[in-house]
Structure formats: structure tokens, C-alpha cells
Amino acid sequence: MSTALTRLYLACVAIFLAAPIVVVAGVSVNERQNLTFPPQGFSLSWYAAIFTDDGWRQALVNSVLLATLAATLAVLIALPLAWFLWRRIAPWANVFRLLGVAPFVLPPVITALGFLTFWTTAGAYGQWWTAVISHGIFFVTLPLVTLTLGFASVDRSLVEAASTMGASDRRVLRTVVLPLILPYLVSGFAFVFVLSLNEYIVAYMTVGFTMETLPIKIFNALRYGYTPTMASVSVFFVALAALIFGLVAKFGDLPRLLGALPAEES
Amino acid sequence: MRREAPKSVADYAPLVFPGFMLVAFFVVPFGTMVAVSFFQRQQGGFYTPAFIFDNYERFLSAFFGGVLGFSIMLAVMVALVCVAIGFPFTWLISKASRRVQVVWLVVLLSVLSLSEVIIGFAWSTLFSRTAGITNLLVAIGLMAEPRALFPGFGAVLTAMVYQALPYTVLILYPAIVRLDPTLTEAARTLGASPIRAFFNVVVPGLRNTIVATLIMVFVFALGAYLLPQILGRPQHWTLSVLITDQAIYQSNMPFAAAMAVFLVLMSLALVGLTLLVGRKGEAA
Numbered sequence: 001m002s003t004a005l006t007r008l009y010l011a012c013v014a015i016f017l018a019a020p021i022v023v024v025a026g027v028s029v030n031e032r033q034n035l036t037f038p039p040q041g042f043s044l045s046w047y048a049a050i051f052t053d054d055g056w057r058q059a060l061v062n063s064v065l066l067a068t069l070a071a072t073l074a075v076l077i078a079l080p081l082a083w084f085l086w087r088r089i090a091p092w093a094n095v096f097r098l099l100g101v102a103p104f105v106l107p108p109v110i111t112a113l114g115f116l117t118f119w120t121t122a123g124a125y126g127q128w129w130t131a132v133i134s135h136g137i138f139f140v141t142l143p144l145v146t147l148t149l150g151f152a153s154v155d156r157s158l159v160e161a162a163s164t165m166g167a168s169d170r171r172v173l174r175t176v177v178l179p180l181i182l183p184y185l186v187s188g189f190a191f192v193f194v195l196s197l198n199e200y201i202v203a204y205m206t207v208g209f210t211m212e213t214l215p216i217k218i219f220n221a222l223r224y225g226y227t228p229t230m231a232s233v234s235v236f237f238v239a240l241a242a243l244i245f246g247l248v249a250k251f252g253d254l255p256r257l258l259g260a261l262p263a264e265e266s
Numbered sequence: 267m268r269r270e271a272p273k274s275v276a277d278y279a280p281l282v283f284p285g286f287m288l289v290a291f292f293v294v295p296f297g298t299m300v301a302v303s304f305f306q307r308q309q310g311g312f313y314t315p316a317f318i319f320d321n322y323e324r325f326l327s328a329f330f331g332g333v334l335g336f337s338i339m340l341a342v343m344v345a346l347v348c349v350a351i352g353f354p355f356t357w358l359i360s361k362a363s364r365r366v367q368v369v370w371l372v373v374l375l376s377v378l379s380l381s382e383v384i385i386g387f388a389w390s391t392l393f394s395r396t397a398g399i400t401n402l403l404v405a406i407g408l409m410a411e412p413r414a415l416f417p418g419f420g421a422v423l424t425a426m427v428y429q430a431l432p433y434t435v436l437i438l439y440p441a442i443v444r445l446d447p448t449l450t451e452a453a454r455t456l457g458a459s460p461i462r463a464f465f466n467v468v469v470p471g472l473r474n475t476i477v478a479t480l481i482m483v484f485v486f487a488l489g490a491y492l493l494p495q496i497l498g499r500p501q502h503w504t505l506s507v508l509i510t511d512q513a514i515y516q517s518n519m520p521f522a523a524a525m526a527v528f529l530v531l532m533s534l535a536l537v538g539l540t541l542l543v544g545r546k547g548e549a550a
Contacts, residue, residue, distance in 0.1 A: 006358050009354065009355070009358060010355070010358060010359070013351065013355050013431075014373075016428070016431075017373060017374075017377055017428070017431075017432075019392060019399075020385070020388030020389055020391070020392050020428065021388060023388065023391050023392045023397060023398075023399075024387070024388045024391055026397075027391055027397050035391065035394060035396050035397050036396050036397050073287075076283070077283065077284045077287050077288070078284070080280035080281070080283060080284055081280070081281065081284035081285075083280055084278075084280040084281050086269070087269065087270075088269060088270065088271065088272050088277065089269050089270060089271045090271065090272055093281060096281065096284060096285055096288055099288045099289075099292055099293065100284075100288060102292070103292060105485070105533070105537055106485075106489075106530060106533055106534075107485065107486075107488050107489030107506060107529055107533060108489050108491070109489055109491055109506040109509050109510060109526065109529070110299075110526045110529055110530050110533075111292075112510075113299055113509060113510075113513055113522060113523065113526045114292075114295035114296045114298065114299040114526075115295050116513060116519075117295065117298045117299045117302050117519060117523060118291075118294060118295030118298045118299070119295075120519075121298055133287075133291055134291070136287075137287065137288070137291045137292050140288070194379045195379050197379075197381075198379050198380060198381035198384070199381070200381055200382055200383050200491075200492060201382075201491055201492075201510070205510070205513070205514070208514075214381075215381040215382075215383045215384070218381070218383045218384065218387060219383045219492065222383070222386075222387055222390075222496065230387055231387075231391070234384040234387060234388060237380070237381070237384060238376060238380065238384075241375070241376040241379045241380070242372060242373070242376040245371075245372045245375045245376055245379075246372050249368045249371065249372055254368050254371050254372070255364060255367055255368065255371065255443070258371060258436060258439055258440065259439055259440025259441075259443070259444075260367075260439070260440065260443040260444070261443070261444055
């Protein structure tokens with residue numbers, strides 16, 4: 001396709017993707033509490049409100065804590081599983097790989113309802129840690145996929161050399177394998193962190209009535225009309241996601257993580 | 267280190283924690299939900315163990331059929347639009363340099379990770395009377411006065427395409443980026459225009475990928491929950507909304523669970539179909 005046409009097409013998609021964010025960013029700097037665009041006046045006070053308003057700050061803290069713990073849990077589940085599947089020949093263990101991928105492929109409302117019935121039956125409904133476990137399981141697919149790719153990229157002859165020299169399995173894992181897969185581990189963590197931060201329905205069905213995460217808070221606020229803090233929080237989240245994925249891209253090979261072949265040496 | 271079969275029980279140790287977590291917190295909750303779908307509902311939101319099919323029988327109502335039909339229709343439209351936009355788009359960025367690709371991927375991932383709540387809020391702003399896109403049309407003289415474009419079906423569809431487009435591109439990306447570039451080069455050398463090479467070589471070559479992507483995006487769109495609520499009217503509510511509504515607000519967990527089980531079966535059948543299509547593609 002001609003270059004001009006290509007550019008036009010890409011520009012259209014870019015505008016489509018950017019438009020809602022641009023408008024929300026514009027709205028978020030309104031001086032007064034109005035939903036108007038272009039903005040009237042300029043003020044960053046709605047960004048300050050995320051941190052100064054008790055409700056919003058508490059929701060932010062809840063979300064960040066939840067995302068950090070859930071990402072840690074997801075990595076802790078995925079790492080030994082991915083390692084085992086790489087190290088051993090045990091076809092039946094692939095059942096666990098399937099289980100790890102399932103929550104992500106099914107419509108989220110199903111996983112959410114499963115957790116709701118489970119935590120209610122177990123008598124733990126509404127406890128904050130149920131959300132951590134739920135998110136950890138719900139997003140375990142992501143580190144599982146990145147780590148599987150990571151292990152696949154490890155040159156087995158390196159590992160072979162280390163074990164010929166007498167290193168134990170554990171030592172090989174710690175000194176050779178882990179440093180090699182670290183970028184994949186970190187990206188898996190980052191993916192879960194960002195998605196957990198933004199996740200609504202699982203969080204809502206597990207702790208929706210006892211704890212407000214930011215998406216829950218935004219939705220609750222949306223029901224009673226408009227507050228400009230919604231806009232500033234949204235922009236804040238977009239920026240945070242872009243920053244984290246940007247870092248992943250800077251320190252890892254993002255196209256490869258997403259399925260491209262390894263970059264050619266050049 | 268060669269891969270080897272586990273020799274002793276201790277070799278299975280790494281599986282203990284992941285296995286336990288996945289069984290205890292995915293298989294068991296899932297099983298609980300399936301069990302509850304057969305339970306008897308009591309007044310006041312409780313339910314007692316039983317083995318009845320009443321909850322499934324309720325599917326046979328016209329209301330449920332309407333919601334199901336609408337959910338499927340909406341998801342099909344979203345899938346078609348996303349693949350129609352996303353396929354050429356992915357192909358174009360796969361031609362770009364690795365650097366440019368990385369920038370696009372970061373953008374796509376950022377949009378993909380956006381909360382449904384934020385997407386819904388952003389589009390409701392864009393479609394609003396006071397801050398919306400109609401103000402722009404008024405400014406350039408295409409419209410007399412600004413008006414709100416939501417709630418409505420168009421708003422729901424647009425926002426859902428927005429949400430699913432990055433997902434579509436990221437599913438298509440591995441297949442397209444690995445496509446042998448010599449194929450299109452050969453077509454070009456033989457005198458085909460770039461557009462012709464795209465439609466006669468790239469599209470047929472990736473037919474199975476396209477079908478698989480359509481199904482994946484369909485299942486993804488089937489899960490839409492907040493966007494129909496924020497941007498649509500009650501007649502635009504999907505099965506996911508209905509499930510949540512029954513579970514939380516009507517306190518009818520057995521019925522909600524039965525609908526969820528139905529949704530699982532439908533999704534699983536479709537995902538199975540995707541795998542089948544993929545396998546056929548590999549064999550060919």
C-alpha cells in the first residue's frame with residue numbers, strides 16, 4: 001500500500017485510540033467542577049485531589065496494595081509451575097498449564113461468580129485477602145505465559161555446562177536460570193500489576209461491599225453523576241500503564257513477549 | 267540439562283504450591299458454582315442443596331432468549347468490526363521497524379489494560395452534550411447544536427470495539443509478524459499491487475488465524491459487563507450484566523450460577539472450535 005494511505009490508516013486508528021483519553025485529559029484540567037471540553041481555565045487541583053481526598057486516596061492505596069500482592073502471588077504460582085514444565089517430562093502436568101490459562105480465556109464474569117459462590121460458602125466473603133487470592137489466580141495466566149517463553153529462551157547448553165561442572169539443580173536454578181529469565185519474571189509481574197489495578201468485576205464480586213478499589217470507586221461515583229477526580233484518576237492510570245509497559249519494553253523484548261520471533265542480531 | 271522424567275517424589279515438589287492454589291482457588295470455586303446452579307433457591311437470598319433443573323428451565327423464557335440473542339449479536343458485531351479494522355492495521359505495523367512496533371505495542375497494551383470503568387467513563391464524556399464530539403461538529407459547522415450520543419446502541423458498540431481492538435491486534439500480531447515476507451515480495455515481483463498482494467496472498471494465507479481471532483474476540487466481547495450498563499439502555503444489557511444482577515441485586519445465586527454455567531459451555535465450545543481450526547491450519 002502506498003505510504004500516504006498507510007499513514008492515513010494508522011493515523012485514523014491512532015486518533016480512535018487517543019480520542020477518549022484526550023477528552024478526559026482535557027476535562028480533568030477544568031478549573032470548576034464542570035464536565036466541559038475544551039476546558040475552561042486550567043487547574044491541576046483534581047490531580048491533587050487523588051491524594052488529598054480521603055476517599056480517593058484510600059481507594060488508591062487499596063488498589064496498589066491489592067495489585068502488588070496479587071502480582072506477587074501470581075508470580076509465586078507461575079514460577080515453580082513453569083520451571084517444572086520446562087525441566088521435567090511429565091505430560092500430565094500440562095493439566096496445570098491448562099488450569100492456569102483457563103481463567104483468562106473464559107468471560108471474567110464466570111471467574112468472578114465462581115469466587116463469589118466460593119467465598120460465600122467458605123464464610124470468608126468480603127475479607128480483603130480474598131481479593132488478593134482471587135486476582136492472583138485470575139491473572140496467573142500472564143506470568144505463566146511470559147515465564148514459559150522465558151524458559152524456552154534459555155540455552156540448555158549453558159545449564160548443561162553448569163551441571164557438568166557439578167552444580168546442583170537448585171544452584172543451577174539460582175545462579176544460571178533465574179538471572180536469564182529475570183526480564184520475563186518482571187514483565188509477568190508488571191502485566192498482573194497493571195491489570196489488577198484496573199480490574200473491576202472480580203474485585204467487585206469479592207470485596208465490592210467492604211473495600212473500595214479505584215475502579216469500584218470510579219463506578220460508584222459515576223452512578224451519582226460526575227466528579228472531576230474521575231477524569232484525573234483515569235488519566236493517571238493511563239499514564240501509569242504506559243509508563244510500566246514502556247519500562248518493560250525498554251528492559252525486555254516486548255515484541256518477543258507478545259509472540260514475535262526473537263530480534264535478529266544486527 | 268536435558269529434560270528428564272521426574273525420578274523421585276521430591277522431584278514433584280515444585281508442583282505442590284501451584285497445584286494446590288489452582289485446585290483450591292480455581293477448580294473448587296468453579297465446582298461450587300456448578301453445584302449451586304442445581305440448588306434450590308429459598309426466600310431471602312439463601313439457597314439449599316438440591317438437585318433441580320428449575321434454574322436451567324428459566325432459560326426457556328422469552329426475556330432470557332432476548333438477552334442471549336442480543337449478547338450474541340453484539341459480540342458478533344464487535345468481533346467483525348475489530349478484525350476488519352485490526353487485521354490491516356496489524357499487517358501495516360508488522361512492516362514497520364522494530365522500534366515503531368514497540369511504540370504501538372506499548373500504546374495497545376496501555377489501552378487494553380484500561381479498566382472497563384474508565385473506558386465507559388471516557389466514552390460517555392466523548393459522547394456527552396457538554397464535552398463531547400458534537401461540539402467539534404458544531405464548531406466546524408456540520409451540526410446546529412451539540413447533543414448527547416448516549417445512551418444508545420451505537421455508543422455501546424463503539425466503546426466495545428475500542429476495548430476489544432487492542433486485544434484483536436495482540437492476538438493477530440504473532441501470526442502476522444511471523445508471516446514469511448518472501449510471499450508478498452514474490453507477489454510484488456510478479457506485478458501485483460500492494461493492495462492486491464495483501465488481499466490475494468496475506469488474507470488467504472492467514473484464513474485460519476482470522477477465524478480463530480474472530481472466535482477469541484467474540485468470547486472476549488461476550489464478557490462485556492460495564493459498558494452496556496454505562497452507555498446503553500436496559501435493552502442493551504448483556505448476559506454478563508444479567509448474571510451479576512441476579513447474583514448481587516436479586517440475590518438469586520442459583521439462577522446466576524446456571525446462566526454462568528451456560529456461558530462457560532458456550533465459550534468452551536467456541537474455544538474448542540478455535541483449537542480445532544488452529545490444528546487444521548498446522549496440518550495444512
